[in-house]
Amino acid sequence: MKEKIKKLIIESLKKIDDVHDLDEDKIEVTNSKNKDLGDFSTNIALKLSKELGKNPIDIAKDILNNIKKDTYIKKIEIAKPGFINFFTTEDIKFEIINTIFSQKDKFGKNNIGNKEKVLIEFVSANPTGPLHVGHGRGAAYGDCISNLLNTSGYSVSKEYYVNDAGRQISILAVSVILRYYELIDENLKFKFSGLYEGDYIWDISAYILNKYNNKFFKPESIEDSEEVDEYINIIMNSLGDGFEVIKKESADYILKDIRKTLEEFNVSFDSWFSENKIISNQNLKKIIDILSNKECVEEKDGAIWFKSSDFSDEKDRVLVKANKDHTYFLSDIAYHNNKIERGYKKIINIWGADHHGYVDRMNASFNILSNNRAELKILLVQFANLYRGKQKIPMSTREGNFITLKELFNEVGVDAARFFYLMRKTEQHLDFDIELAKSKSSENPVYYVQYAHARICSIFKQLEEKSISYTHNVDNLKLLDKEEEVDILNKLSNYPEIIETATRKFEPHLLINYIRELSQLFHAYYNKFKILNEEEDIRGARLSLLLSIKQILNNASKIIGIKMPNEM
């Protein structure tokens, strides 16, 4: 309909003598906020006012005089500063119900993606501890963005990058080993500064003990150390290959737990990509070669640097340290090169906002490697500040002092947790009060939406029980002439546009807001009007309206990743 109105305006403008070089993109047609202002409006007269040196009201009048009559437009009005408001006929409004009935679960889909391959990487938490509440936001967000992209016709793959190499895994292994020693000999007691201290470490140690018995028990060499790296060296030397076994077992153990948590949170991945696979010497050398060929690399102080300051970054970054170890950055470049080589044109990363300093260098290296073959989009999600009442909770994986994601959704429910995470704009800092989320779970807005769905289901259940007839009759839809009914019809027809905007802007909260508003319209309608007691034609029309609402609630809930219960 908007497109139609836009065309009418373009045609009209072409007939006006003063208008030359019309930029059609300039013409905006928006939904009117207020019913008195029609269904759609345009501000084009205001915009052209300066260019043409004329009063906007006069321009609006010119447009109005030249506009073609359209059967779907009841009337057109000009308002104060120069808006042109369009009032559509009721017929076009009823159409939406037929559209929803015929498209069913496809209603709202579009094809802006045109089947383009997209790789979206999210969560990617290090396998050094369980997922905490902060990760939950990224998980819910990434999953919802994936669903939105799918709905908009992209071919989406979801990936989790597993950082199973590097120093943090060594620290994990050391932490496990020391606990393992303590388990075997209760006289042993080690200092744990700088190591992982959560209870889950004990679990892993117990698991190792159960599986390998005393195989790795060599505590003689160890002295308490303040330095984490000393610990690592001592234990690595005393255990030899055994250390690699512990590293792998520990990371696998945690990864298994992470997978399970995500599964329970209804977040699934198409692939789990291991850092260990990408960090072979040939691989990393290849990357350095490519970058040197583009003259983006230099040696300085015994290290190899990426000259990212030539791009948008504030300074150069080390790729290979003077001790020949590669940096995390280099393996990350290699990983992203791999993404490009796998043929993805659109690559999306969802990161915690604490990584924002990393964005510039990543973009710089990516652009060199992709050479315009692919596009990288890094979306930042602000971490939640956790509170318990007024008390801020420090979130340190090391100290093991955190609320896990699993604890959260066991407490408030998966649906509520996902809904809660997605309600907010991602760049918004949010204070997540655990007590509030837990204690007020029954007041969570997700129930409001689910209740709307359950109520509609309940009506249809009654219909069946009382053997009341219902047929969807197109001709009866004109009986939906109450103000509340027209409001709902307008809302329904907005849905596809909301999907499109939410996808384009990567903002799922727009969809959340939408279904809350739709639910609100429904609840108010439900309280004011009776449905089953009405005579047949009106009843039929109203039931069709309810089915349309139900369909949209279902379609949206699948994208958000929550359930729509038939009763609650």
Place this chain on the structure above:
RNA sequence: GCGCCUGUGGCUCAAAUGGAUAGAGCGCUAGCUUCCGGAGCUAGAGGUUAUAGGUUCAAAUCCUAUCAGGCGCUCCA
């Protein structure tokens, strides 16, 4: 110090591309059930959109400065 993000009723948040009277929930006040589910509905109070300028026919939205908060500024991962 430099960079990125944020600042909207008592609290937590919305506001599509700069558009018309800044909206919800919680809390507060007053009401609603002879009839489809009261996890609901109706009405009300509560705002100088951090502050000061600027651009514009039009600013919560764009620009500048200031104030306040968060995060990042390792040959860390």
